[in-house]
Amino acid sequence: MSLVEGLRNGDKRAVAKLISLIEDGDAAATAAIREIYSMTGKAHVVGVSGPPGTGKSTLIFRLAQEFRKRGKKVGIIAVDPTSPISGGALLGDRVRMGDLASDEGVFIRSMGTRGRLGGVSAATSDAINVLDAYGSDIIFVETAGAGQTDVEVSDLVHTTVVVVMPGVGDEVQALKAGLFEVAHIFVVNKADLGDADRVASDLSIMLELGEQGDWTPPVLTAVALRGEAEKEVADFLEEHLTHLRESGRMEEKKRRRAEKELMIAISESVLERSLALSSGRSFMSFVDEVLEKRMSPREAAIRLLEESHSGD
Ligand SMILES: Nc1nc2c(ncn2[C@@H]2O[C@H](COP(=O)(O)OP(=O)(O)OP(=O)(O)O)[C@@H](O)[C@H]2O)c(=O)[nH]1
Ligand SMILES: [Mg+2]
Numbered sequence: 001m002s003l004v005e006g007l008r009n010g011d012k013r014a015v016a017k018l019i020s021l022i023e024d025g026d027a028a029a030t031a032a033i034r035e036i037y038s039m040t041g042k043a044h045v046v047g048v049s050g051p052p053g054t055g056k057s058t059l060i061f062r063l064a065q066e067f068r069k070r071g072k073k074v075g076i077i078a079v080d081p082t083s084p085i086s087g088g089a090l091l092g093d094r095v096r097m098g099d100l101a102s103d104e105g106v107f108i109r110s111m112g113t114r115g116r117l118g119g120v121s122a123a124t125s126d127a128i129n130v131l132d133a134y135g136s137d138i139i140f141v142e143t144a145g146a147g148q149t150d151v152e153v154s155d156l157v158h159t160t161v162v163v164v165m166p167g168v169g170d171e172v173q174a175l176k177a178g179l180f181e182v183a184h185i186f187v188v189n190k191a192d193l194g195d196a197d198r199v200a201s202d203l204s205i206m207l208e209l210g211e212q213g214d215w216t217p218p219v220l221t222a223v224a225l226r227g228e229a230e231k232e233v234a235d236f237l238e239e240h241l242t243h244l245r246e247s248g249r250m251e252e253k254k255r256r257r258a259e260k261e262l263m264i265a266i267s268e269s270v271l272e273r274s275l276a277l278s279s280g281r282s283f284m285s286f287v288d289e290v291l292e293k294r295m296s297p298r299e300a301a302i303r304l305l306e307e308s309h310s311g312d
Contacts, residue, residue, distance in 0.1 A: 166194030
């Protein structure tokens with residue numbers, strides 16, 4: 001059975017295999033994505049971001065349990081750009097994961113980028129599409145608070161949840177890398193440990209000072225560890241999805257996502273092309289031209305590209 005057939009039949013192993021191929025940048029993944037792409041676009045994609053250790057994974061596990069109770073099929077991807085080892089952080093945590101690991105209606109996976117030229121955005125975008133085509137109703141994408149990655153991933157999701165915690169100094173300052181602007185729901189977690197109310201009011205003040213759109217992000221305090229927050233967060237996730245649909249913003253989001261996906265694909269194709277050219281037959285002779293100052297690097301590059309196009 002092909003991977004795509006496996007995916008259609010709800011085989012988790014096919015999904016896992018496909019995501020490994022995506023991480024590697026394998027051509028088989030590219031072919032599979034082409035086949036399944038028309039089946040995507042149904043899931044509610046939720047980004048969960050924030051500084052390291054704030055309780056993002058804990059909250060996601062709780063939310064997954066909550067959405068299972070609501071009859072939804074759940075996909076979870078933890079994006080870890082620094083780790084080449086897939087299945088690390090998340091899967092190592094079977095205790096916190098509880099019965100989710102064996103639940104047929106939940107797919108959990110952490111992923112790195114391994115050999116993927118397009119990097120984390122390309123791999124994440126493809127993995128979202130795989131879980132979408134697999135039939136997930138809701139997909140959580142955890143990003144490790146590495147600033148740029150979170151913001152990039154926010155273009156690929158419908159709703160962004162930002163999780164912070166009290167006790168690390170200026171918590172609000174920690175969101176300056178652009179995360180603050182993309183958040184739809186704030187969760188101040190670990191309310192059992194510190195002054196979550198103060199952090200929540202700082203966030204609320206900052207929100208009031210900012211530009212008011214047609215969605216005002218709620219600021220919730222939580223103790224994800226004890227499972228005291230997921231119902232409320234889940235309600236707001238559903239509310240935001242309804243808001244997107246009813247306000248017409250969903251169409252805008254879809255267009256932005258399509259733009260982002262196309263840009264990611266262009267960048268990756270260009271990188272692949274560059275790599276192919278630099279290992280091609282003519283490359284060394286053009287290096288000689290540059291070395292001997294007969295051509296500028298730019299001129300040599302243009303000639304090299306022209307030559308390769310005429311050979312297409
Ligand atoms: N006291 C307390 N600890 C919590 C709470 N939520 C999570 N933790 C603990 O905080 C630690 C980090 O939680 P994670 O869920 O792994 O946090 P994370 O944001 O996913 O961490 P990274 O993925 O490493 O950035 C774990 O030891 C959790 O058990 C909470 O509400 N209160
Ligand atoms: Mg985590």
